[in-house]
Amino acid sequence: MRRLLPLLPLALGAISALGFAPWNWWPLTLAGFAVWLLLIHGGGSIRQVLGMGWLFGLGHFAVANLWIQQPFEFQDAMPPWLGYVAVVLVAAYLALFPMLAAGLAWRLASPAAKGDPAPRVDTAFVLVAGVAWIATEYLRGTMFTGYPWDPLAAAWVSIPVAGLAAYVGSYALSGIVVIAGGCLLVIASDRRAYLPMLILIALVGYSSVPAEHLSRAPDLATHVRIVQPNLAEEAKPTADYAEANFQALARLSGKPDANHPRLILWPEGAIRFPVEDGYPRYVYDLMGSAQTARIRMALLLGDHDAILTGTQGMYFDKRTENMIAATNSIAVIGPDAQLHGRYDKAHLVPYGEYLPMRPVLEAIGLSRLVPGDVDFIPGPGPRTMVIPGFGKVGMLICYEVIFSGHVVDPAHRPDFIFNPSNDAWFGTLGPPAHLAQARLRAIEEGLSIVRATPTGISAIIDPDGVVRQSIPMGRASAIEGSVMRGSPTLFSRLGNWLAGIASAILLICAIAIRRLAR
Template sequence: MTEVRKALLDNQVQALTRMAMRRPALLSLALGALSATGFAPLDLWPVALACFALWMWLIHEAPGLRPALLRGWLFGTGHFAVGNSWLQHPFLYQDAMPHWLGYVGVLLAAFYLAIYPMLAAGLAWRLASPRAAGHSGTKPGLAYLLVFGAAWIVTEWLRATMLSGYPWNPLGVIWVPVIGIARIAAWTGTYALSGLTIVVAGMPILAAGRRWRAPAATLAILALLALSGIHREASRTLVPAGRPHIRVVQPNLDEEERPTPDYAENSLRALESLAGTPGAHPRLIVWPEGALRFFIEDGYPVDYYWNGSPVAIRRRIAALLGPRDLVLTGGNALQFDGAGNLTAGTNSIYAIDAKAAILARYDKAHLVPFGEYLPLRPLFTMVGLQRLVPGDIDFAPGPKPRTIALPGFGDVGMDICYEIVFSGQVIDPAHRPAVIFNPSNDAWFGAWGPPQHLAQARLRAIEEGVPIIRSTPTGISAVIAADGRLLDSLPLHKAGTIELPLPQAGAPTLFSHLGNWMALLVATAMLLLAVAFRRSPR
């Protein structure tokens, strides 16, 4: 009876293989597109795992390196076209370019980003597929999955660093809804977690080959980690009482996407209306990126101050504060050359106290190409490709991530918007902060961009063991604990505030000590294990 069941299973696997081989290129594209549903806001991570499993089977069965590379590239094209579909949204608010160009932009970005899954697939096929050695009919083994996982780690890290880097939606972020598994990133970091996810996704391939012990053990471990996360979520208190308070403001600025001439004043009034009342606890009031549209530094030509002097604006802000309160707000600064000509701006954070003094300023270091500056400006301007976010000048980058000591609140790390998605690059390693402030402006990025941004911020909190405070004009604003839990959040397109005691940092994690060296260590360990499994007797 057992032999009959094995024969039936073999027949089913062979039938599935024949069906897949009829249209492997089209199936790869479809699997890639469907796999993107594993990311926020859909969070269909089981679907993503199944898609990756079938895709890895297709790569294993490729008759040569070129077909393997093609299947990898097509999978990546579908994966990134759907996952990054929100990139089309900013074109709706940039009248200098046709709106349909947004769809072309999404596809062009996907064509480029698909190179990295293509390389991972090619490496896995070349190094671990029996067909590369001239054999056929051999089922995938654990060594193949380990090599694939290692290749994915390397190529995902390359995607995060090449050409200024674009690490949006690393595969490991699909585990954020299953927080117990996502917390593995405290040891491994995100890119290594992505590689481990590849191995987990491929376990059904082994089960199809009757190697059931490894898949069963893996599923049991994942279940225990998931249950552990649920238990910790339910049992741990939020934050201790008696600490200074954080007040997160989300004004839901309905003019954010298409500002009017009165936008700067309307925005400041919206922020003032949500400032609250000073109380017994010192408050760190945080405002979003892009919400304060007045220049508040002294020394600019008068024409640049619009309808409010910098001192007057700072005094309006200070009037909202108790004697121990501070405001952290996104804002902009200007840079001039020696002749007084405007040369660039900065995307900045300001700390303002109750005496209307600017205590500190941080300038964003990792700028967004085509959003905050235009690469090869003369060329792209000539062909009509201006910045996606309206503006006449480019931003200039500031120094690397910085920690600023704020009186009464301790050491606060600064990361503006997109900077928070760069694993291993969000804090000053020489000056570990107690909390990270991440003002962001996701108003242009539709319904998918903001929840994906939030999920990646939660992974940064887990990796570094540091809580993160996010304030955005239109959502999603949140207070994230050092272990990745959402202590509170405000949904999209809703005005409101969050006020909580300032969360505490956790102990430094292994990843916070080693950074992305962990990706190299895990990838190397996978390759060594793959060699060991291939040499061991079957």
């Protein structure tokens, strides 16, 4: 039994990840962190503590990123079993951040770091551990283009305390999750520990107070219809996929109503026909006329309707006419069969939409998960597009919605955000986790987020993060609804500076607690 004890942090990390969607067992997250903090606090050396931190992160991120294996089932470049290797490798890298958090908490706040006997875990150590997690999770979300998938705050998105994200952001809320777990540990060891009791009571009390920063009156002028075609061929397109997909989208787009203008929302990659003019002739001979595609879309619209659809932009070498790059885009099509705007995805997925160091990695046989020899290129960043009759719409494609503080053009705040996504690649685990992170962004920014996906989960998310309407995975359907218009939050004004402010306050409190205890 003693030989298995070093693997306890690995198990605790895996247990703590069960708070994320689709499981949502957030009490296990608190329990996992509570026991892990106990182990860290009593660590005998920095080497031991770093090892416990890395093993915890390995288990935590392996479970949180199990969905990464699923794309390997849908391409021929690499065998499906390699997907499980990818999960472990990704988790091994991400585990460096909990390792760093553990080392910081131990070095700064554990008496064992100074060679003193380790008494019971106190509130000061818990607060420092929360700050360490905030700092390292922020680094994870920003270093090397960032990978902030499943911030710890996402474990609380299904309960009201997630509303704190409007005031402190998801990074600071992640630290509060760690602190809540630590407070349970302190209370368990000392029933007279009143401060951690007050912290937990304050969290519960906040959850019982309605959020006042939201305007709950629906904006009836912004009426959307979300279409989810649910074609089984989405992951492995057949020769007739493009036409079959268009027919499914058209059937579910509904009928025009002169008294009820509709903004019709189609998913990421919905259109496999070109919608832009100016490409080489052979493109249209192969894929169909862009004008024809726009006319077919316009025939679905009333005089005051519009379609927002996922599409792709293409770039060609002027001399050879060979395709050299592409964009993952959103196109605006009006009832006049014209293209009224295009947004290009700015935050691309490494190894999914482009291959870093392509010449080197291709030479050793590595390929990106999405087949193809042409990389996507990024757009300039978050953008707000004004669509007559429907207001100002923020654009985020798929993965972009997970980046806290980088989802809105600060100079042109939108009325709501459109987030088309293609989650068909990610099995049953990826879509619920993706939706949960979109809910966090809605809370942070005080904006509704409307998601359209090919196979689910499509949804209208209110500014308080509540999913008002949705289409589950694996169902062909459409939903209509009016989008709520929220009010700017503290986070929308200050962004992730709030994580630094919260960290400073927590550190000051930890120092004060230790001095008062002397």
